[in-house]
Amino acid sequence: MNKTLTAATFAALISGQAHAGNVEVLHYWTSGGEAAALAILQKMMKDEGHSWTDFAVAGGGGETAMTVLKSRAISGNPPSASMIAGPEIAQWGDLGVLAKLDEVATSEGWDALLPKAVADIHKYQGSYVAAPVNVHRINWMWMNKSILDQVNGGQVPQSWDEFFAFMDKAKQAGFIAFAHGGQDWQDATVFEQVALGVGGDDWYRQAFVELDKQALSSDTMTQAFATFKKLKSYMDPGMPGRDWNLTTAMVIDGKAAVQIMGDWAKGEFAAAGKQPGKDYVCATVPGTQNAFNFNVDAFMMFAQKSKEAQAAQQDLSRLLVSKEFQEEFNLKKGSIPVRPDVSLARYDSCAKQSMSDFQASAKSGSLVPSFAHAMAMEPAVSGAVYDVVTNFFNDNDMTADAATSRLVSAIELAQ
Incomplete structure (x- = not known):
């Protein structure tokens, strides 16, 4: 036996153990596709010699997870890392509880790699305090290809008139036309895409990013509410309270024609062994073909x-x-990927379209942050919007005009 090699190996092991640590990570990635994605990170940390304590809080929109995080932080026992998105990072920075990541960011060249709009969101007072992991496109619709072929000749609807005509055909053929999970964040997700499709990216930015009162109280907003409400007649009775991934499964299994959801839904199709163009079709929500509504997942x-x-x-x-x-x-x-130097050779057609559209929208100025997914508003304001949207959706007697008025009032009170 080589005693020198043995001693060196032993020393290396001791050194590795001395620096091995544990990370407790709070997240809400609990669906099949999300869990498979997170397992990659857990393995990489294990390969680095560290241990991982998983702190999963179910709830696709993350509201429950943020409530738990606040409780932990107030008690002086926050996790090592937590999923986070958007303006809420700055609020945690104000509390003085975040770790600076500048040493890692400098050595890895984050400023050169990350788009400035993405980098700035994840800094507090000039220092990185969160690590971004991806870009999600929200304005996607996911269609069962067999149903699309059967009832619509394979034609993807481009306008809202064409979309509702497709809904009518799917419903008449005995399918659930529109797959939806009746939770407030899912209501907000669908309403957001309807609003973007009805009003366009400039109006959307005025209303939901700048919170311009004229845009918020406009006829365009009333039209967005009315279009959103119209979708309800194409949903099934099991809709209330249903998780988003169970809703995606309805499209995967051929029970429902279409779901409007961010591209995390594609992870469920992939986990089920389904392929775009063969088993399902990804397409932009009607009216949003030239816009890119996004959020960025990150760990603070x-x-x-x-x-x-x-x-x-x-x-x-x-x-x-x-x-x-x-x-x-x-x-x-x-x-x-959030960094542009990652090869997309192994990615499918949906991802390649998404990256192409992301880059085109960045150049044209039609990138718009998602208010439904914590990228556009402070939490108090987005919470007020959630309440108005979901109350309108569940109240069959509330008019679109009344919802518009309530939205304006709710945002004014929340600011």
């Missing part, structure tokens, strides 16, 4: 006391933005 880091925990957290941050993780993770998650 909380300050840690021990050197081992800090080292593990820094490694986690590095891995999240690494080219290897970005490629493998987004293949399973359904999203596209």
Whole structure:
């Protein structure tokens, strides 16, 4: 036996153990496709010598997870990392509880890699405090190809008139025309895409990013509410409270024709062994063909006391933005990489279209952040919008005019 090699190996093992740490990660990725994507990160951390404590909080929109996070943080016991999105990062920064990631960001060249609009969201007072992992496109609709072929000759509806004509045909053929899960964040997701499709990206930005009162109280908003309400007649009685991934399964299984949902839905199709163009069709929501409504998933880091925990957290941050993780993770998650140097050779046609549209929208100025997914508004304001949208959707007697008036009032009170 080579004693020198043995001693060196032993020393290396001791060194690795000395720096091995644990990360406790709070997230709400609990569906099949999401869990498969997250498993990649867990394995990579294990390969680095660190342990992982999974802190999963079910609820596709993340509201429950954020409530749990606030409780943990107030008690002085936050996790190492938590999923987060958008303006809420700055609110946590104001509390002075976040860890700075500048050392990792500088060594990995994040500023050169990440689009400025994405990088700035994940900084607090000039320092990175969160690691972005992907770009999700929200304005997608997912159609069962067999149903589309059977009732609509394979033609993808381009306008709302064409869409509702497709809904009528699917309903008459005995299918659930529109697959939806009646939860407030799903209501907001669909309403957001209807609003973008009805009003266009400039009006959407005025209304839901700038919170311009004229745009919020406009006839366009009333038309968006009316179009949104019209979808309800094409839904099934089991809609209330249904999780989004169970709703996606209805399209996968050929029970429903179409679902409007962000591209994380594609992860469910992939997990079921389905292929775009063969089993399902991805297409932009009517009227949104030239816009890109997005959110970015990220992991925000909380300050840690021990050197081992800090080292593990820094490694986690590095891995999240690494080219290897970005490629493998987004293949399973359904999203596209946040860094532009990742090869899309292994990605499907939906992802390639998404990346092409993302880059085109970035150049044309038609990128719009998702208010339904925490990218456009402060939490108090988006919560007020959620309430108005879901109350309107569930109240058969409320008119679109009344919903518009309530939206304006709710946003004014929340600001």
